[in-house]
Amino acid sequence: MKLLTIIFGSFLIITTVQADVSSLVAFDKDTRAIIKAGDALQGKEKAASMKCNKCHAENGQGDDDVSVAGHPATYIYKQLKDFQDGKRDGVMRKKVKQLTNQDMADFSAWYATLPFAKGTEGGGQLAIDLVYKGDPKRMLKPCSTCHGQNGEGGKYDSAAITGQNKEAFIEMMEAFKENDRTNDIYSRMRLIAKVLTEKEIQALAEYYGAPEEEEEE
Amino acid sequence: MHIDATEKKWFYISLVVTIAIIAILTFSAISTNIHPPSSVEKVDSNRLHLDGEFKEDNLGVKKNADGSYTVTMVAARYGFYPQRIEVPINTPVKIRMASFDVLHGIHAPFTNFNTMVVPGYISEVNTSFTKTGEYPLFCNEFCGLGHDHMWSKLIVSEKGSN
Numbered sequence: 001m002k003l004l005t006i007i008f009g010s011f012l013i014i015t016t017v018q019a020d021v022s023s024l025v026a027f028d029k030d031t032r033a034i035i036k037a038g039d040a041l042q043g044k045e046k047a048a049s050m051k052c053n054k055c056h057a058e059n060g061q062g063d064d065d066v067s068v069a070g071h072p073a074t075y076i077y078k079q080l081k082d083f084q085d086g087k088r089d090g091v092m093r094k095k096v097k098q099l100t101n102q103d104m105a106d107f108s109a110w111y112a113t114l115p116f117a118k119g120t121e122g123g124g125q126l127a128i129d130l131v132y133k134g135d136p137k138r139m140l141k142p143c144s145t146c147h148g149q150n151g152e153g154g155k156y157d158s159a160a161i162t163g164q165n166k167e168a169f170i171e172m173m174e175a176f177k178e179n180d181r182t183n184d185i186y187s188r189m190r191l192i193a194k195v196l197t198e199k200e201i202q203a204l205a206e207y208y209g210a211p212e213e214e215e216e217e
Numbered sequence: 218m219h220i221d222a223t224e225k226k227w228f229y230i231s232l233v234v235t236i237a238i239i240a241i242l243t244f245s246a247i248s249t250n251i252h253p254p255s256s257v258e259k260v261d262s263n264r265l266h267l268d269g270e271f272k273e274d275n276l277g278v279k280k281n282a283d284g285s286y287t288v289t290m291v292a293a294r295y296g297f298y299p300q301r302i303e304v305p306i307n308t309p310v311k312i313r314m315a316s317f318d319v320l321h322g323i324h325a326p327f328t329n330f331n332t333m334v335v336p337g338y339i340s341e342v343n344t345s346f347t348k349t350g351e352y353p354l355f356c357n358e359f360c361g362l363g364h365d366h367m368w369s370k371l372i373v374s375e376k377g378s379n
Binding site for chain 2: 020021022023024026027028029134136139141142144145146149155185186187188191
């Protein structure tokens with residue numbers, strides 16, 4: 001009974017201690033080795049057996065849902081792990097529950113090889129300024145500094161943002177703004193989203209958003 | 218091999234200047250007891266956010282029992298976190314910083330707050346700010362494409378106002 005109390009108590013302490021950490025993923029030597037060991041072909045097969053295409057489409061670009069194609073493998077791995085660790089909310093939580101680290105590395109390797117769609121570069125001058133100049137007065141960095149000159153993604157946890165589904169893009173920015181998504185370490189994305197206006201978020205979605213497919217009559 | 222006489226002269230001049238500079242540096246370092254910091258504190262930059270002093274919840278400004286302040290900050294591409302810190306004027310402030318990724322530097326113009334933030338190590342600066350106002354905190358070590366956008370705010374306020 002004593003042993004049980006100790007185990008349960010330790011579990012409670014660990015969960016309480018970890019509760020305030022935005023992500024349990026650290027890109028240390030071990031994590032980098034796990035991600036490097038990801039096998040894209042295995043990932044392709046696993047994605048087919050788990051029917052990831054239902055939401056993310058065969059090409060990973062997710063017609064109406066989030067595009068997972070062409071992100072850095074490190075970013076995809078972190079998101080999967082964050083869902084599994086309960087650090088990110090959404091339907092994916094349930095899907096990743098049984099995945100091993102190797103499964104997640106395989107998925108990351110596979111989706112990282114798929115090309116992303118190119119953003120339509122709409123949104124006018126407002127979007128261009130935000131992408132390349134930012135706004136120093138609001139401590140707003142240009143998107144391109146972290147997410148790449150063409151929105152292709154950056155180091156470790158910087159997503160590829162070009163070719164994203166427009167609605168998904170706006171939803172994600174709103175989630176960061178409203179603290180509904182909190183898995184960005186040191187609030188780096190939340191601090192940016194919080195100072196962006198609705199109009200600016202819309203302009204960025206127009207800039208980075210994938211071309212919308214014309215519906216066949 | 219033929220070396221022009223003027224070229225040879227300039228070579229000797231450069232050599233003498235180089236030796237003189239090294240000699241002056243060595244002399245001043247020994248005579249004024251300048252030496253690299255001895256109490257080096259190491260930290261695992263990759264796991265900075267997970268536990269310890271630089272965990273997300275531990276960042277910010279804290280008032281110590283003796284009235285002095287301790288500021289804990291993280292430098293990460295491309296910003297200093299927390300983005301805004303406020304300390305009172307003429308009060309001892311201990312600033313402790315660590316890098317989450319690559320080499321950064323931090324400097325507040327018109328103050329003596331200026332240090333490198335090396336990944337794997339904790340940087341500590343002890344100072345007090347003598348003029349109230351809003352100061353930008355700039356990164357002064359090239360750290361990547363967003364280096365010139367990497368800055369945050371330091372506010373030095375009147376005593377008792379924060």
